[in-house]
Amino acid sequence: MKLMHALTILTCAALLLGSAQREQRSRTVTGTIRGRIDVRTSGTTELRPDVAALGMHAAHDRPDRRRSVVYLETAPRGAFDPSEEPRASMDQLNENFVPHVLPIIAGTTVDFPNDDATYHSVFSLSKAKPFNLGRYAAGRSKSVRFDQPGIVRVFCDIHSHMNAFILVFAHRYFTVTDDDGRYRLPNVPAGSYTLTVWNETVRGDAPRRAIAIAAEGADVDADFTIR
């Protein structure tokens, strides 16, 4: 009986503590980091010269190499808390991976549906997650779970011009720019951070900047130019 009492007390204490922590979290002051990434390098990705072809290659979509990923280099406490198993999708459409840049949190399962009328063969040789889905036809989809943070470069074995990037983060403080290069990173707890920009055209060190979210919470603007 004593044991039962002890367990009951412990359980109640744990529940009360958890509730207090949730309340504390909900009261946490946060701010939003926003801005624009101006990418001024070439935005085209051409096919290899198809010298051996009997005619022009069928038109295909081109990836938007101006998409950037903005993320906090150091993440606030709680950013690594496990949540439900997230899911994302990288489509194969008109001989192009859509989206071309996909940032995800570790543990995400990414679906690779083939929405073209031809075979695709999605693979990656990246250290973070090497995989090879083989050839599969239109209407079919295969999935890969990404558990380890890193950059995963994705290719099609059949169409050499097809490539994409999956950026796997250990925390959830990241976002991708929109068509105009704008981004918004909401709910960042007050504190000092290093904000970093990843873009595939950047060679060398990634652009980064020290950012501070005030104790009372506020929005912070941070623009970058990538040449």
Place this chain on the structure above:
Amino acid sequence: MRRARVLLATLSLALMGTRAGSAQSLPSGPLELANGQVTVAADIAATIGARDDAAPPECPRRCGAFFNYTDYEHNALRMFRVSFSGAWRPSRRLAFLTEIRSEDRERFRPYALYVRVRPWTTHAFDVQAGRIPPVFGAYSRHVYGPDNWLIGQPLAYQYLTSLRPSAIPASADDLLVMRGRGWLARYPVGSPASGPGVPIISAYQWDVGIEASVATKHIDAAAAVTSGTLSNPRVDDDNDGRQISARVGWKPVVGLVIGGSYAHGEWLNGALRDSLSSVIHSGQRYPQEAFGLDAEYSRDYWLVRGEFIRSRWRLPALSSPFIHGPLDATAAFVESRYRFTPRLFAAARLDGLRFSRISGEKVFSGVPTTWDAPVGRVEAGGGVYIQRNLTVRAVVQRNWRDGGFIHKRTFVSGQIAFWF
């Protein structure tokens, strides 16, 4: 500390070493100039392997097997090959394309140089003129680095038969003497110098002419008129003859391609014909004619493809014992690749080349014998993708030939290939 942060992040974002190239440190795509209008790509392969021109003790003179020679000097299993291709697309309807290639550090030679026109941008109809890719078959339009899983080439596209367009046998005996010696054949009629024979289809030279192609969802078709022939593509026309070639491809389901090809063209050198004007009829034609079937099927981690080619050459019948009728050659190969992991693959090719029979008098005592020595080949190997466009391959190739001084030979060859 309410705002305490976790500095774990290095973990995640070592991630981000933030270099695009963390998984791909060498160039992965073509160089782009003029806002993408001009693209330049390269295909480099360095191959090591044993020599194939060494004379074994039983040979009376220099008599290597020459199984993989593409001419008398170049061996496909020990070749350093560099090619650059370029395209300039000034508009959606127009493109200029070229490829230059160097083998074994010799000077670069133009391999392709042509203009491509698409009259209607809404229709997949193209016209190409200049030094154009061959219409016949499928293999010769493969890009060596990414599309050739093994190191050697199929016999039909590489192995040198004993036929030459500039020198011909006067009799069946002259031809039979040269069985299995296509790398350096010599005949009494025409050019007196020894020279390499021709393969059924040359994968090492493209023809000059004009080609038109059309493509729909399930069918594609192309036809070309060129100055040379499959076995002897030419920049300059040496016989006032034209080759007509065509291919129709059918894609009944995704992953399966079936093609049928035909070619017919005047083959014999014009100067040689002129020298025989007193003994052959002026209207008589000596063409190379060929039929081909090709197929490719892929699924999951498998890719299988193959070709069947039947070629026929006609030669003047000059002296007894006469070469009656055309000289036929039949080639077939099937090859397959399996990708075990993202990096590791294995491939194999089974290949054969057969010839029709003729009868001499002195040579083979008049017994009907194939006009060239039949050849068989098995090549198997595997490779590792260091990067998507950088592979290391190794193969073992076994050759059999029913003729010549050397009947069997096995080669081991290794290659590093890079392309962008």
